[in-house]
Amino acid sequence: MHDSKPHVSLSEVRILLWDIDGTLMRSTVQGGYKQYFSATMQKVFGNAGRFDEIIPSGMTDTQIMFEALRGEGFTPEHIFERKDELLQVFQAEMKAVSAENGEPYETLKGVREILAETDENPDFINALLTGNLSVAAEIKLETVGLWDYFADAPNAFGEISHNRSDLAVEAGKLFNARYEFDFKPAQFIVIGDTPNDIICARAFGAKVVAVKTGRGQSAESLAELTPDYLLEDLSDTKKVLEILQTL
Template identity: 30%
Template sequence: MSQLLLWDVDHTLIENSGVSKAIYSSAFSRLASQLPIKPPITAGMTDRLIMRNMFVSNSVSDPGWPRTQAALQAAGAELQPELREVGYVLPGVRKVLQEIRSQAEVIQSVVTGNIVQNATIKLASFALEDFFDLAAGAYGGDSEDRHDLVRLAKARAERLYDAVFDEKNTTVIGDTPRDVEAARQGGARIVAVATGVDSERELRAAGAHVVLRDLSDVDHALSVILGR
């Protein structure tokens, strides 16, 4: 049976060291012709929701999603050099991805609040993009509600691989309670990693099946993620 792994990006695969918030602020400034007074709040939300909240909190008219997405893409490209300089791959991640890639029946993709262009930039900044079938993923431009993304990624993977993906063979790996909730509502198992701002206790309270401190114990992480 094929197995689908859906990875979050920020604070799960990589640490962006504040560059994500800089992208939102830069995109806002491009659209509003002013710096934001109220900073972006992320907390595992999608790009659509983060930017909409920024417009509301700063009392700026929403210019519409097409313009907002274009501004986010431009800001992401502009800040890629800074991301490469200050960001990094989290402990154990590259080795875990390499080991999983050797499993013939395992498909790896992403479910992330980032728009697809910026998710790709972030992964490519650290040579991680080739581990994933990005066409089977779901992104912050697809829906404002993160809960929709797991269901959408499963549907895309089913079309691409002519397989059925349900709670038995789909796993989300993420670092926030929103990742946990999205997996549970989207019909997937969740492996939470406490590599973001939320603690192991908070992730368990959100309903995570399994919580790892990080992926530095590669053998244990593989066993947990692959359900073995």
């Protein structure tokens, strides 16, 4: 939001890479994404494959499509070949479903306060590291009034790769390019709710704070991967900010 705010030196700054679903916000309607996802796949690929059987949490949007369609002979390349059309149709389908169902999202506890605080604080830069397609991320965050925090950031979205671990590495490259600086992976803190968030942070060498606010994640599956911190939620904003400041 405040790209022009003064930062501590770039070698000291902490970059917060936020996951969206289950971390910043969540859908209040379980399975609410199914309608626009499957309509998009039908329109772009002529087929939704085994989409109904997929448990998508922690997966990128393009990975969900690939997993659903691989039995039909699709490769990730087939998905990415249609990227422009995919983004366009996905956006239209999401908007149509929102218009029909209202705005079925809620911001998770503590998130607004932490974003407001870190946005003003020169020690931090906020960005997204999400499996969501950019169009989906914008619609969701716009709905709950959080998009402005990320609109100008070098965000890593689901159309970059179907593999979430690539996204963290890509986030590093995007930051280096934007700031013309060679950030150390340890300056990045991934904040997410699934085992895949932890795995992708580690693949890059970033730190990671896991939160238990996602649906369908067992606390054990997160703990097993030994994130730097595992929090119930982000509601104790003072403690969360202290963690982000000292990690």
